[in-house]
Amino acid sequence: MDMSTPLGRGPRMKLVMVGNGMAGVRTLEELLKLAPDLYDITVFGAEPHPHYNRILLSPVLAGEQTVADIVLNPLDWYKENGIALHLGKKVVKIDRTARVVETGDGTRAGYDRLLLATGSEPFILPVSGAGLEGVIGFRDIADVDAMIRASSAYKHAIVIGGGLLGLEAANGLMKRGMDVSVVHLGPWLMERQLDEPAARLLQQSLEARGMRFLLQKQTGELVAGPGGRVAAIRFKDGSEAPADLVVMAVGIRPNTTLAESAGLHCNRGIVVSDTLQTVTDPRIYSIGECAAHRGIAYGLVAPLFEQARVAANHLAQYGIGRYEGSVTSTRLKVTGIDLFSAGDFLGGEGTETLLYSDPIGGVYKKLVIKDDKLVGGVMVGDTVDGAWYFALLRDGKDVSGLRDHLMFGQDHCGNLGHQGHHRAAGMTDDMEVCGCNGVCKGDIVKAIREKGLFTLEDVRKHTKASSSCGSCTGLVEQILAFTAGGDYSAAPKKKSVCGCTDYTHEDVRAAIRNNKLLTIPQVMTFMEWRTPDGCASCRPALNYYLLSTWPGEAEDDPQSRFINERAHANIQKDGSYSVIPRMWGGITTPAELRRIAEVAEKYAIPTVKVTGGQRIDLLGVKKADLPKVWADLDMPSGHAYGKALRTVKTCVGSEWCRFGTQDSTQMGIDLEKVFFKMWAPHKVKLAVSGCPRNCAEVAIKDVGIIGVDSGWEIYVGGNGGIKTEVAQFLVKVKTPDEVLEYVGAFLQLYREEARYLDRTVHYLERVGLDYVKQRVLDDADNRRALYERLLFALSVEKDPWVERAKEGKLAHEFETVIA
Amino acid sequence: MNHWIDILAVADIPRPGARVVRHADIDIAVFRNAEDNIFALEDRCPHKGGPLSQGIVHGKKVTCPLHGWNVELDSGCAAAPDEGCAREFPVRIEDGRVWLDLTAIGRATA
Ligand code: SRM
Ligand SMILES: Cc1cc2nc3c(=O)[nH]c(=O)nc-3n(C[C@H](O)[C@H](O)[C@H](O)COP(=O)(O)OP(=O)(O)OC[C@H]3O[C@@H](n4cnc5c(N)ncnc54)[C@H](O)[C@@H]3O)c2cc1C
Ligand code: SF4
Ligand code: FES
Numbered sequence A: 001m002d003m004s005t006p007l008g009r010g011p012r013m014k015l016v017m018v019g020n021g022m023a024g025v026r027t028l029e030e031l032l033k034l035a036p037d038l039y040d041i042t043v044f045g046a047e048p049h050p051h052y053n054r055i056l057l058s059p060v061l062a063g064e065q066t067v068a069d070i071v072l073n074p075l076d077w078y079k080e081n082g083i084a085l086h087l088g089k090k091v092v093k094i095d096r097t098a099r100v101v102e103t104g105d106g107t108r109a110g111y112d113r114l115l116l117a118t119g120s121e122p123f124i125l126p127v128s129g130a131g132l133e134g135v136i137g138f139r140d141i142a143d144v145d146a147m148i149r150a151s152s153a154y155k156h157a158i159v160i161g162g163g164l165l166g167l168e169a170a171n172g173l174m175k176r177g178m179d180v181s182v183v184h185l186g187p188w189l190m191e192r193q194l195d196e197p198a199a200r201l202l203q204q205s206l207e208a209r210g211m212r213f214l215l216q217k218q219t220g221e222l223v224a225g226p227g228g229r230v231a232a233i234r235f236k237d238g239s240e241a242p243a244d245l246v247v248m249a250v251g252i253r254p255n256t257t258l259a260e261s262a263g264l265h266c267n268r269g270i271v272v273s274d275t276l277q278t279v280t281d282p283r284i285y286s287i288g289e290c291a292a293h294r295g296i297a298y299g300l301v302a303p304l305f306e307q308a309r310v311a312a313n314h315l316a317q318y319g320i321g322r323y324e325g326s327v328t329s330t331r332l333k334v335t336g337i338d339l340f341s342a343g344d345f346l347g348g349e350g351t352e353t354l355l356y357s358d359p360i361g362g363v364y365k366k367l368v369i370k371d372d373k374l375v376g377g378v379m380v381g382d383t384v385d386g387a388w389y390f391a392l393l394r395d396g397k398d399v400s401g402l403r404d405h406l407m408f409g410q411d412h413c414g415n416l417g418h419q420g421h422h423r424a425a426g427m428t429d430d431m432e433v434c435g436c437n438g439v440c441k442g443d444i445v446k447a448i449r450e451k452g453l454f455t456l457e458d459v460r461k462h463t464k465a466s467s468s469c470g471s472c473t474g475l476v477e478q479i480l481a482f483t484a485g486g487d488y489s490a491a492p493k494k495k496s497v498c499g500c501t502d503y504t505h506e507d508v509r510a511a512i513r514n515n516k517l518l519t520i521p522q523v524m525t526f527m528e529w530r531t532p533d534g535c536a537s538c539r540p541a542l543n544y545y546l547l548s549t550w551p552g553e554a555e556d557d558p559q560s561r562f563i564n565e566r567a568h569a570n571i572q573k574d575g576s577y578s579v580i581p582r583m584w585g586g587i588t589t590p591a592e593l594r595r596i597a598e599v600a601e602k603y604a605i606p607t608v609k610v611t612g613g614q615r616i617d618l619l620g621v622k623k624a625d626l627p628k629v630w631a632d633l634d635m636p637s638g639h640a641y642g643k644a645l646r647t648v649k650t651c652v653g654s655e656w657c658r659f660g661t662q663d664s665t666q667m668g669i670d671l672e673k674v675f676f677k678m679w680a681p682h683k684v685k686l687a688v689s690g691c692p693r694n695c696a697e698v699a700i701k702d703v704g705i706i707g708v709d710s711g712w713e714i715y716v717g718g719n720g721g722i723k724t725e726v727a728q729f730l731v732k733v734k735t736p737d738e739v740l741e742y743v744g745a746f747l748q749l750y751r752e753e754a755r756y757l758d759r760t761v762h763y764l765e766r767v768g769l770d771y772v773k774q775r776v777l778d779d780a781d782n783r784r785a786l787y788e789r790l791l792f793a794l795s796v797e798k799d800p801w802v803e804r805a806k807e808g809k810l811a812h813e814f815e816t817v818i819a
Numbered sequence B: 001m002n003h004w005i006d007i008l009a010v011a012d013i014p015r016p017g018a019r020v021v022r023h024a025d026i027d028i029a030v031f032r033n034a035e036d037n038i039f040a041l042e043d044r045c046p047h048k049g050g051p052l053s054q055g056i057v058h059g060k061k062v063t064c065p066l067h068g069w070n071v072e073l074d075s076g077c078a079a080a081p082d083e084g085c086a087r088e089f090p091v092r093i094e095d096g097r098v099w100l101d102l103t104a105i106g107r108a109t110a
Helices: A022-034 A054-061 A077-080 A141-153 A165-175 A196-208 A257-261 A301-315 A384-392 A440-452 A456-463 A471-486 A506-512 A520-526 A538-549 A565-569 A588-601 A624-634 A666-676 A737-753 A760-766 A771-776 A780-795 A798-807
Strands: A013-018 A037-043 A070-075 A085-089 A091-095 A100-103 A109-110 A113-116 A119-124 A156-160 A179-184 A212-215 A220-224 A230-235 A241-243 A246-247 A252-254 A270-271 A283-287 A291-293 A329-331 A339-343 A352-358 A364-369 A372-379 A433-434 A577-580 A607-610 A618-622 A643-650 A684-689 A702-706 A711-716 A726-735 A816-818 B003-007 B016-022 B026-032 B038-041 B056-058 B060-063 B070-072 B091-094 B097-101
Touching: A013 A022, A013 A109, A022 A037, A022 A301, A054 A141, A054 A165, A054 A577, A091 A257, A113 A301, A113 A364, A141 A165, A141 A246, A156 A165, A156 A241, A165 A179, A165 A196, A165 A246, A196 A212, A196 A339, A196 A364, A196 A372, A196 A780, A252 A283, A270 A283, A283 A301, A329 A384, A352 A433, A352 A506, A372 A384, A372 A577, A433 A440, A433 A471, A440 A456, A440 A471, A456 A471, A471 A798, A506 A520, A506 A538, A520 A538, A538 B056, A577 A624, A588 A624, A607 B003, A618 A624, A624 A798, A666 A684, A666 A702, A666 A737, A684 A737, A702 A737, A711 A737, A726 A771, A737 A760, A737 A771, A737 A780, A760 A771, A771 A780, B026 B097, B038 B091, B038 B097
Parallel strands: A013 A037, A013 A113, A037 A085, A113 A283, A156 A179, A156 A246, A179 A212, A270 A291, A643 A684, A684 A702, A816 B016
Antiparallel strands: A091 A100, A100 A109, A119 A252, A220 A230, A230 A241, A329 A339, A339 A372, A352 A364, A364 A372, A577 A618, A607 A618, A702 A711, A711 A726, B003 B097, B016 B026, B026 B038, B056 B060, B060 B070, B091 B097
């Protein structure tokens, strides 16, 4: 580490940033969040504008937005953050020995850390006439201004390059009234993002709007008119077309001139390490389109933002993040045309392809699968599920279970709440997007525009949309993509536990196990948590990981539990609580019912309700009354408030039912008694039916059991909640003891390996059923070991209601101080 | 004319956590964070009146149990981007006991 400018002592360090673009300013924003006072910051920008959203130049060109709309950080922002800003000044020299940069006009600034974020430049074809007036690239506000001016004075526009950028330029110029032809060398458009059928479909819809295409044409020269301005384009095959404006969109070139002149190693970009430091000089960082990371210079914003986060972390001297590369996806921003592409969409050796093609309807979808994982896809005409496919692809999810429905999108794979009747683009502003928080499309669009939001996380924070049950996430992502431009859904592949750390759930679990960490402060110290005592997201997770890894040794921390689990009752909207006592397998007695009735009257409990889980809910209990209510009920805790074993739903079974093949009620009671008091990553619900008529609805339970004549079928990973999912068949066994062992082993596997707040459905989706079979079915020793570990963990748990009602544990929780 | 009242011992508040103090029909959440700072806010979340005392305390914030707003303990105000504030009461610590200035509530009980 550099010791010459120690943290927190002496004058502040100096950070100089060259390039006032999207990647650079994003880094500053992240840095200011982490360490607002560490640096005196100076920024040089060659353009005369404050930080703006380059992506939205396309809608500006098309006349759908204005330059003022796309400014992200006005000059005030720089002022408020004490940033010295030099606009319209290009840095031409870096003196690495003296640690000083210098601009063309002689302005100098010294640095302790230097951040090069110089972006890239349009590649200009080296043909004769390329320097003529009227020949430009499409990169910045100046280019857009030039195009808009040309559109009002001239008629014929040629765009060279049929990629994303070229098509967006052509669309904009066409909207501005010009005759536009797109010249493209390849056999079809966007060959790096689309396969041929998709490209043909796209071409058709663009032609229908009046765009013309000159495919497989190689530019020979640009010909000047009488006034010296470009007037025509001549191709290698001798043909010609009129051109008063030529936009070159044939590619970009990392802007490395400055870096090279300073002796920094460049190879298709400024070469940087996983910490975004240049390999030549660790004081110098580089991010964005100018940087080459593991041989790749990214040309889309999402990966650059990931880089920004990591670079900021290191600049802030936290030193934890690493950038390990990104998977990217593409959307075309031509209003009215839906196009999405990601990953390896061509397929090839070892891949399979799912195809849907409706040329009349203008829809083409192709998904490429390899080893049961989605590795690429392209969609034209219907891209509602783009974000969902991209998430499957990025996370490397096993899609074998989804195969049948995959093509038809997320709504066909069991997601209730939003049936996808609406596509974000077609929604009006007053249509509700988030049913949980009552957020309409207009609210979201407004927040994105006014507050300059980029990520799903930001939108969640500012609008609350998609922050509760999450079923509208895809819709919100679409709105984000439309409003902010581009596709920002590319969250880092590894998801950290929360903002307090960059470590993942798996990292934390491994650290707890391998280093025998027993308390939350130990974990936070060991893993260098950014916050002194975590937040409301990580503390409950850590508490669970500790208890489930070291049962009997790690001590529960009630202050790190959500109120429901601390009070052992569900908090209601008015601050009162509900009490749901356990009724083993849904069986009760007249005596129990009498006690419930008496308690309800004695404590004036306003509502008594039969729940959807075969038991009775007492709603509206005052917190101070809880211990007394529990004592009088004299029934076990139903854990209706906990990430714990909830209900074991049963049907009447062979004891009464004329079709029953097994005693499902007794099986349910046995299961519930054995797994009673089991904490888990999320709630766990079981059900047992006595025959395949399945009156206990086992198909939507975490574990469902169906009695058949020859034994018991066990199903796992069902869910009846937000992500409705049918349980998958695990195994068939003969005896009730086997049921207990197999189910126990599965639940323990889930307890040990799932991320906090993942239900079994999410866990299974991540690891795949085959993995579970391998651990629970194929390996009998492992199965027994898992089951025994669960039984041990359960043996140290007590009924929390008994502890509080009879032993006075944590009495202060229920007392109010009267002053 | 201040109205300071001796409420309870610092040690009676879980760390980090809160206790509810009722004065003249108003519930006040008295918080203690991991660094033993004490704060007092009216026990009503600026969002929809949720009982802040029941939330998880971290740093100088509490997360409301109803919909997860984060409220700054030293100002009573919701952390950005949320907006709104819970009423805040002056606190004094003497010999390990928490005193609150309840002048704002008006009615004297001592
Ligand atoms: C009481 C009950 C509704 C009723 O009146 O019937 C209920 C009430 C609540 N449910 Fe439920 N759920 C109830 C059965 C269900 C069922 C049906 C079932 O269990 O057979 C489901 C779908 C099945 C499933 O879980 O797969 C269900 C899916 C949810 C979900 C979505 C879970 C998911 O993973 O998608 C939540 C939200 C959560 O847990 O994060 C939820 C959350 C809640 C909460 C705890 C909301 C909250 O956080 O405060 C409600 C508490 C009210 C209270 O204090 O009583 N409740 N909830 C049911 C209690 C059953 C019981 O005896 O324990
Ligand atoms: C029209 C258009 C549409 C796009 N659409 C999308 C999209 O839909 N989705 C997507 O993800 N991406 C899109 N992109 C790409 C995206 O804009 C870039 O990837 C991103 O802006 C790169 O950020 P950066 O900070 O690396 O470079 P830039 O944003 O280009 O910033 C670099 C800045 O550095 C300045 N500079 C260079 N050298 C110097 C110097 N020596 N001294 C001072 N200043 C200097 C430049 O003038 C420039 O302002 C689009 C780009 C364009 C042009
Ligand atoms: S009980 Fe369940 S479904 Fe009903 S409002 Fe509450 S969380 Fe929603
Ligand atoms: S009442 Fe506190 S967050 Fe809603």
